[in-house]
Amino acid sequence: MLAYVVRRILATIPVMLVVAFVVFSMLMLAPGDPAAVIAGDQATPQDVERIRQALGLDRPFFVQFADFLWRLLHLDLGTSIFTNLPVTHMIAQRIEPTLALMVLTIVLAVSVAVPLGVVAAWKAGSWIDRGVMLFAVFGFSVPVFVVGYLLAYFFALEWELLPVQGYTPLSEGFLPFLENLILPAIALGTVYIALIARITRASMLEVLAQDYIRTAKAKGLGTLPILFLHGLKNAAVPISTVVGIGIALLIGGAVVTESVFAIPGLGRLTVDAILRRDYPVIQGVVLLFSFVYVLINLLIDLLYTLFDPRIRY
Amino acid sequence: MRRPDLPDAAVDGAARFTASGVFGQASAVRVLRGVPQANLTRLDPIRATATITRTHAYLVYDTLLGLHSLFHPLPQMAQGWPIEDDGKVNTFTLRDGLRFHNGEKVTARDVGAPIQRWLARNGFGQEVAKRHAAHVVAVDDRHLRLTLQKPFALPMKANGKANALPCFVMPDSVAGTDTRTQITSELGSRPYRFVREGWSAGLRLVCARFDGYVPRREPTDGTAGAKLAKAGRMERHIIPDRATAGAALQSGQVEFSEIPLHDLLPVLRRNCNIELVVRDRTDSVGMLRFNHLVASFDNRALRRALMLTVDEENFLLAVVGDDRGMYATSHSFRSRSRPMQTKEGSEPLRVKSLDRARAALREAGYAGQRVVQITASDFPGLAGLSQVTADLLHRLDPTLEFVATDWGTVVQQRAWREPIELGGWNIFHKIWSGPAWVEPNSTPAMRANGTEALVRRADEQAHGGPARAMV
Numbered sequence: 198m199l200a201y202v203v204r205r206i207l208a209t210i211p212v213m214l215v216v217a218f219v220v221f222s223m224l225m226l227a228p229g230d231p232a233a234v235i236a237g238d239q240a241t242p243q244d245v246e247r248i249r250q251a252l253g254l255d256r257p258f259f260v261q262f263a264d265f266l267w268r269l270l271h272l273d274l275g276t277s278i279f280t281n282l283p284v285t286h287m288i289a290q291r292i293e294p295t296l297a298l299m300v301l302t303i304v305l306a307v308s309v310a311v312p313l314g315v316v317a318a319w320k321a322g323s324w325i326d327r328g329v330m331l332f333a334v335f336g337f338s339v340p341v342f343v344v345g346y347l348l349a350y351f352f353a354l355e356w357e358l359l360p361v362q363g364y365t366p367l368s369e370g371f372l373p374f375l376e377n378l379i380l381p382a383i384a385l386g387t388v389y390i391a392l393i394a395r396i397t398r399a400s401m402l403e404v405l406a407q408d409y410i411r412t413a414k415a416k417g418l419g420t421l422p423i424l425f426l427h428g429l430k431n432a433a434v435p436i437s438t439v440v441g442i443g444i445a446l447l448i449g450g451a452v453v454t455e456s457v458f459a460i461p462g463l464g465r466l467t468v469d470a471i472l473r474r475d476y477p478v479i480q481g482v483v484l485l486f487s488f489v490y491v492l493i494n495l496l497i498d499l500l501y502t503l504f505d506p507r508i509r510y
Numbered sequence: 511m512r513r514p515d516l517p518d519a520a521v522d523g524a525a526r527f528t529a530s531g532v533f534g535q536a537s538a539v540r541v542l543r544g545v546p547q548a549n550l551t552r553l554d555p556i557r558a559t560a561t562i563t564r565t566h567a568y569l570v571y572d573t574l575l576g577l578h579s580l581f582h583p584l585p586q587m588a589q590g591w592p593i594e595d596d597g598k599v600n601t602f603t604l605r606d607g608l609r610f611h612n613g614e615k616v617t618a619r620d621v622g623a624p625i626q627r628w629l630a631r632n633g634f635g636q637e638v639a640k641r642h643a644a645h646v647v648a649v650d651d652r653h654l655r656l657t658l659q660k661p662f663a664l665p666m667k668a669n670g671k672a673n674a675l676p677c678f679v680m681p682d683s684v685a686g687t688d689t690r691t692q693i694t695s696e697l698g699s700r701p702y703r704f705v706r707e708g709w710s711a712g713l714r715l716v717c718a719r720f721d722g723y724v725p726r727r728e729p730t731d732g733t734a735g736a737k738l739a740k741a742g743r744m745e746r747h748i749i750p751d752r753a754t755a756g757a758a759l760q761s762g763q764v765e766f767s768e769i770p771l772h773d774l775l776p777v778l779r780r781n782c783n784i785e786l787v788v789r790d791r792t793d794s795v796g797m798l799r800f801n802h803l804v805a806s807f808d809n810r811a812l813r814r815a816l817m818l819t820v821d822e823e824n825f826l827l828a829v830v831g832d833d834r835g836m837y838a839t840s841h842s843f844r845s846r847s848r849p850m851q852t853k854e855g856s857e858p859l860r861v862k863s864l865d866r867a868r869a870a871l872r873e874a875g876y877a878g879q880r881v882v883q884i885t886a887s888d889f890p891g892l893a894g895l896s897q898v899t900a901d902l903l904h905r906l907d908p909t910l911e912f913v914a915t916d917w918g919t920v921v922q923q924r925a926w927r928e929p930i931e932l933g934g935w936n937i938f939h940k941i942w943s944g945p946a947w948v949e950p951n952s953t954p955a956m957r958a959n960g961t962e963a964l965v966r967r968a969d970e971q972a973h974g975g976p977a978r979a980m981v
Contacts, residue, residue, distance in 0.1 A: 233921045245925060247690055279551040280711040281692060290710055346753065353761050361757040362749060459749040459758070461713040468750070469549060469712045472888060472916055 198502070205498060209491050216487040217269065217480075221262050224476050230254075231278050231474040252278060265480065274484075275477030277470075284481035287466060294364045295462035297374070298454065299447050301382040306389040307440065313390070314397020314436075315424050318405055321398075329394055336391025341450045345384035345457035352380055362459035381458040385450045389443050396439045400432035407431075433504040441497035448486050542741035544766035545755040549712050549748045553704075554692040556624075556631050559674040561943050568733065569717055569744070570698035571678035574602060574621055574654075575670035576734030579791075580849065581948050583670035584734035586726070587621065587679060587699075597661035602654045607724035610681055611703035618648035623685035625656075625669065628677040631689045634668040634951055635677070664951060671952050672733045673945035701725070701739035708745075715746040759784060771890075772831045792944025793838070796825055796895050797955055799938055804929045806879045807936050815870035817858040819902045828894035829941075843947065843956070850949050864905055871906060881908045882930050883937040886917035895939040 232248040249255045253264070268275060274284035317329035353361035359380055365373040404410065405428055413423050452464035459465075463482055470478035546565070552558035555567035576586040585591070589605040608616035625646045629635040638644045643659035656665060669677050679685075684695045696704035701723040708716030725736040747764060749755040752771035759767045760781055770778060770786075778784050798820070800807040807813050822839040830837045841856040861867075881903060885896035893914070903910045913935070915923075920938060928934045946953055 230921075230925075233925050242925060242927075244690075251690060277711070281694065282711060287711060290713075349754070349757055354757055357761065360763060361761045362754050362763060363747070363758075456751050457754055459747070459751065459754050461710060465750065466712060469551075473551060 202499065205495050209488075209495065212491055213484070213488060216491075217266065217484060218262070220480050220483045220487075221265055222258075224474075224479055225258055225261070231476060269484075274481035277478050278475050279473055284477050287478060288463065288481055288485060291461060291463045291466045293366060294460050295451055295455070295464060297367065298378055298381055298385065298451060298460060298462060299444075301375075301378050302386040302389060302447060303440070303444075305382050306386040306393055306443075309386075310390040310393035311397050311429070311436065314394040315401055315429060317394065317398040318401030319420070319424055321402060326398075329398065333391040333395045336387045336389075336394075339387070341384055341388065341453045342457050344387050345381070345454060348380045348384055349458070364460045364462075377458075377460075381454045381460060384457070385447060385454045388450065389446060392443055392446070393436065393439055397432065397436050400435045401428055404428050404432045430504065434501055437497050437500050437504065441494050444490055444493050448490070540741065541743045541745060542766070543745045543747060543764045545749045545758065545764055545768065546715070546746045547768040549750065550715055550746075551711070552692065553696055555678045556627055556675060556689065557692050564672075564674075564676065566704075566715065567676070567678050567698075568700070569702040570696055570700050570704050571680055572608070572616075572699045573670065573676060573678060573733065574625070575666055576732060577667075577670045577672050578731040578734045581667075581732070583666035584728075584731075586670075586734060587616065591666075597663065598658045600656040600658075600665065601649065602656070604652045604654070605726070608699055609722045610697050610699045611720050611722075612697060613722060614681075615651070616679065616699050617651045617682075618654040619651075619682045620685070621679050622646045622648045622654050623682040624679050625654075625677055627685050627687070627689055628669075628675065632668075632671075632675040632677070633954055634671060635675075638662065638665055638668050667949075667951065670733070671945075673943060673948075673952050674954060676733075699723070701737050702744060713748055715748070717744045717746075719743065772829070772833065772836065775831075775833055775836070790944055792948060794891075794944060795942045795947045796829065796891070797940045797942060798895070798899060799940060799955070801924075801934065801936050803927055804934045804936070806876060806881065809874055809876075811874035812871065812876055814858055815867050815874050815876070816902070816906075818861045818867040818870055819864055819906065820859050821862045822859065825895050825898050828898045829891045843953075844949070864902075867906055871908075876908070878907075878909055880911060880930055881937065882911045882913060882935045884913045884915070884920050884923050884935045885938060886920045887914040888916045889941075891941050892917075892939050895941070899937060899939065 230245070230249070232245045232252060232254060246255075253261065256264075265275075272285070274288070276283055277287060280287070313329050313332075317326040320326050349361045352359045360377055363377055365377050367374045401424075410423060410428060413427050418427075448464075451462065452468055454460070455462045455464035456468060463485070466478065467482045469475075470482065546562055548560065548562040550560075550562045550566055552560065552563055553566070555563055555571065572587050574585075574587050575583045578584050585605070587604055587608055588602045591600050591602045593600055602618075602621070604616065604618060604621065610616060610620075629639040629644060629646075638658075642662045642665075644665070645657045647655050647657070649655050658665065671677075679699065680693065681695070681697055684693050684697060687693045696706065698704070699720075701720055702717035703720045705716040705718050708714065719739045719742050723737070723739065725738055728735040730736050730738070747758075749758060749767075752769075753774065755764070755767045756770055756774040756778060758764045759770075759778070762783070775786065779786060800813050800816075802808055807816075822841065823837075826837040826839065840851065841853050841859050842851045843855070844851040883896065883900060883903070885892055887893050896912075896914070900910060900912050913923075923933075923935055924938055926934055930936065940955075942955065946955070950956055
């Protein structure tokens with residue numbers, strides 16, 4: 198087990214190197230020049246060129262990449278071209294809201310979607326099953342921003358129950374913290390709930406048709422132990438896989454959700470940086486997201502062995 | 511008009527040149543919370559032409575001169591300036607009580623250094639420096655002398671200009687920063703000081719009232735006159751989504767929001783707690799720009815042919831919607847209701863005939879060459895203008911390639927000088943704030959300084975462009 202964990206952790210290094218190369222290459226190849234954006238409307242081509250030189254953007258690609266990697270090894274993500282602030286500082290300023298939003302969304306999604314999927318499988322073909330699947334279709338079909346605006350309209354403007362935008366740090370109280378995050382978490386979690394509920398249902402349907410479930414029923418075991426102890430545990434591998442894969446969905450959705458609800462998180466930082474071609478910030482945030490994604494999938498892989506001891510690598 | 515109990519702009523005068531905004535009801539406002547028109551990314555007012563940078567700078571940095579609402583220069587930090595030697599020597603006396611936010615007195619050296627930086631960076635300033643060999647020297651702590659080689663009537667107007675790159679005063683040590691490098695201090699002398707620790711890039715800007723500021727006694731008028739700080743603290747929350755900004759205003763989370771979404775104006779008007787205020791009476795101006803350096807619009811006859819199709823109202827409708835109180839057609843290069851407004855030269859813009867345009871295109875020698883239009887889809891106003899132009903071109907039958915990207919890409923593309931076959935472009939749109947179109951000297955878009963002119967307007971130099979107007 199330990200050897201497996203070490204092997205998996207070591208395997209993340211080449212993955213991150215590839216990610217770093219791809220991110221760096223994509224930004225270099227994409228149209229848009231930060232020097233031109235910085236120089237502004239009244240700049241001459243000479244001004245733009247001077248800024249490019251000052252930023253080191255006129256150096257060969259591999260020289261810039263080597264410099265980027267060297268700094269990365271020292272945990273130095275560089276300095277924002279526009280704000281002159283260290284990228285690590287900007288990420289540190291923004292990481293709490295994004296982390297809080299994602300954790301709350303995952304907790305909300307898993308605690309809603311898994312029981313929904315289990316119940317839908319248990320009552321397959323009934324109106325409950327159809328209702329859950331209808332919700333799943335809705336969740337997949339309606340974009341995050343539409344759900345966000347609808348929630349903001351009803352809960353914030355019409356009923357005045359929750360704030361429409363912003364973020365309150367956890368240090369300023371749990372209730373205000375939750376008040377600001379509940380609508381974004383529901384908006385972001387809708388598609389995630391849909392995804393997990395569908396997979397849970399499909400996986401549970403397969404498990405509930407197994408002989409040992411029939412045996413458990415024959416033994417006179419109650420519905421809840423059958424569903425959640427015997428059924429869900431054996432259906433957990435595909436569910437946990439989807440939860441892991443869904444993190445990527447959440448990262449993409451967080452960018453939109455943070456814009457709609459004006460949450461000062463990494464998603465908004467990414468969008469702002471992309472629009473301004475603030476290369477160091479884009480590279481830093483994408484690398485961080487990639488690292489988190491790789492890390493979560495590593496954890497999911499490790500969880501497999503807990504759910505099913507027969508799994509060995 | 512705003513209600514008497516609504517918060518006034520945090521500082522009168524500073525906000526005169528910002529665009530329209532909406533104000534929500536608030537009682538006993540000590541902290542004024544609002545949504546600025548954009549994210550503040552660059553704090554150095556001499557390095558960025560963005561409106562948000564300028565608005566921010568007007569809160570923090572004072573100016574030697576201001577412009578009143580009819581755009582005449584008036585003393586601001588200056589007490590006055592006798593003009594000697596036929597206008598070649600101007601000696602400014604600084605008024606009493608000027609202090610930086612750290613409590614230190616503002617000296618003539620502090621005023622002179624930013625002027626030198628501004629002369630090197632601003633188009634109008636560069637012309638003054640180049641053509642008139644402008645020389646600025648501090649005579650003593652209170653007196654500053656501007657010397658010109660030959661008489662020139664406009665240095666005060668140049669120094670007091672309120673559009674792109676006004677001349678803001680900062681300490682001598684800060685203003686000594688190279689023009690290619692951003693300043694790293696925000697020490698100013700206006701009624702609000704920038705609270706750096708409250709600044710979170712892309713999220714929030716915080717300014718606190720500077721109690722050491724002594725306002726002028728004259729009433730506020732344009733960027734001139736008294737600057738009265740009415741809120742103890744001002745927090746500007748950056749909300750990129752304008753619909754969310756509107757919702758935040760409706761729910762009372764913020765007290766003002768600049769440049770609300772036009773689609774939302776009817777909703778905001780219905781809310782009795784919200785008042786719509788047009789702060790910028792100089793209007794915003796949309797511009798359709800041809801690339802004069804490459805085919806096909808290096809041909810003046812072709813440009814004129816396309817002008818025959820332009821119906822200003824259609825463009826405005828695409829940006830503002832059908833709210834007639836929010837737009838006006840003027841057929842003038844200058845902002846309407848301003849002294850220099852004229853319809854002269856705008857005759858082709860009043861024709862509005864596709865048939866005549868088609869005939870003119872044929873006469874001009876157009877034979878189906880590809881036309882490339884670039885636009886930014888992340889700015890709704892620009893996207894609206896661009897789509898109307900694209901529609902006109904489609905109806906005229908040119909082979910149009912419509913390239914919609916984001917503003918960052920457009921900024922790079924438009925600097926490209928190569929022909930269409932090598933990735934060049936023909937047409938793009940831009941929206942300017944009104945003060946840039948008040949008079950020729952302050953209009954970068956009309957400066958005909960050769961290939962260095964803004965966005966490829968080079969050929970006019972040969973025909974005596976507006977740059978000559980300032981000589």
